[in-house]
Amino acid sequence: MSASQRSVSPDAPRRGLMLVMSSPSGAGKTTLSREILARDPALAMSVSVTTRAPRPGETDGKDYHFRTPDEFLALRDSGGLLEWAEVHGNYYGTPAADVADRLSAGQDVLFDIDWQGAQQLAHKAVADTVRVFILPPSARVLEQRLIGRNQDGPDVIERRLAGAAAEIAHWAEYDYVIVNAQLDASLETLQAILAAERARPRRQLGVRALATGMLSDLAARPGR
Ligand code: ADP
Numbered sequence: 658m659s660a661s662q663r664s665v666s667p668d669a670p671r672r673g674l675m676l677v678m679s680s681p682s683g684a685g686k687t688t689l690s691r692e693i694l695a696r697d698p699a700l701a702m703s704v705s706v707t708t709r710a711p712r713p714g715e716t717d718g719k720d721y722h723f724r725t726p727d728e729f730l731a732l733r734d735s736g737g738l739l740e741w742a743e744v745h746g747n748y749y750g751t752p753a754a755d756v757a758d759r760l761s762a763g764q765d766v767l768f769d770i771d772w773q774g775a776q777q778l779a780h781k782a783v784a785d786t787v788r789v790f791i792l793p794p795s796a797r798v799l800e801q802r803l804i805g806r807n808q809d810g811p812d813v814i815e816r817r818l819a820g821a822a823a824e825i826a827h828w829a830e831y832d833y834v835i836v837n838a839q840l841d842a843s844l845e846t847l848q849a850i851l852a853a854e855r856a857r858p859r860r861q862l863g864v865r866a867l868a869t870g871m872l873s874d875l876a877a878r879p880g881r
């Protein structure tokens with residue numbers, strides 16, 4: 658193939674990335690995740706394991722894998738979790754199964770996990786992680802969103818607000834921060850982050866092959 662013929666398709670092979678999103682509970686992570694997943698077919702959710710009770714409308718296997726503490730600890734102790742943490746008095750963890758295969762297949766995986774989990778994933782695979790912190794516009798709005806979500810009782814809301822400071826304290830450790838005031842603007846920023854991160858040379862395996870081929874084409878030009 659000549660240098661002028663060689664080109665790269667927009668679907669060229671690419672290594673997937675781990676999009677890690679953290680926020681204090683109520684800032685809008687679940688809403689943003691749902692919207693970005695609906696818009697972006699290259700992105701799939703990592704479904705966590707948790708010991709907390711399902712909220713109204715949550716489905717086992719879709720929102721979380723709901724497990725007893727004994728089941729959770731058995732999974733953790735057998736090496737079945739990529740990371741885990743205790744949050745608001747419950748255990749949460751990321752199943753290790755098939756994350757590596759999905760990344761190799763060019764699939765991006767979205768993780769809705771807390772700062773402890775984000776640190777553990779970055780420690781294990783920093784080159785694959787893209788960490789985004791979602792902040793509410795104010796403490797007052799955070800409280801209003803928790804109340805407006807209408808899914809937790811006052812004591813649970815109080816516990817989540819009390820835990821918000823511990824989560825927010827870690828915002829600057831992330832690669833990106835989004836202040837989630839207007840949902841549409843937050844989504845646009847998230848899409849821009851994904852587009853830019855996908856363009857990183859270390860993920861562009863197809864372009865790597867193209868560039869190598871171009872170098873040999875240029876070296877083989879007649880008269881050289
Ligand atoms: P989290 O997953 O971070 O706990 P949710 O996505 O459940 O938060 O959002 C909490 C509440 O705030 C929900 O009722 C959701 O509809 C609302 N919400 C999320 N993002 C926004 C936004 N940008 N503007 C107004 N309300 C929002």
Ligand code: 5GP
Pocket residue numbers: 678679680681682705706709740741742744745749750751769770771772773774775
């Ligand atoms: P919720 O109970 O509101 O669904 O989640 C509470 C907190 O647990 C959120 O901050 C969420 O990001 C975090 N979380 C959910 N799944 C995981 C997980 O697998 N690992 C870790 N470390 N945190 C998680």
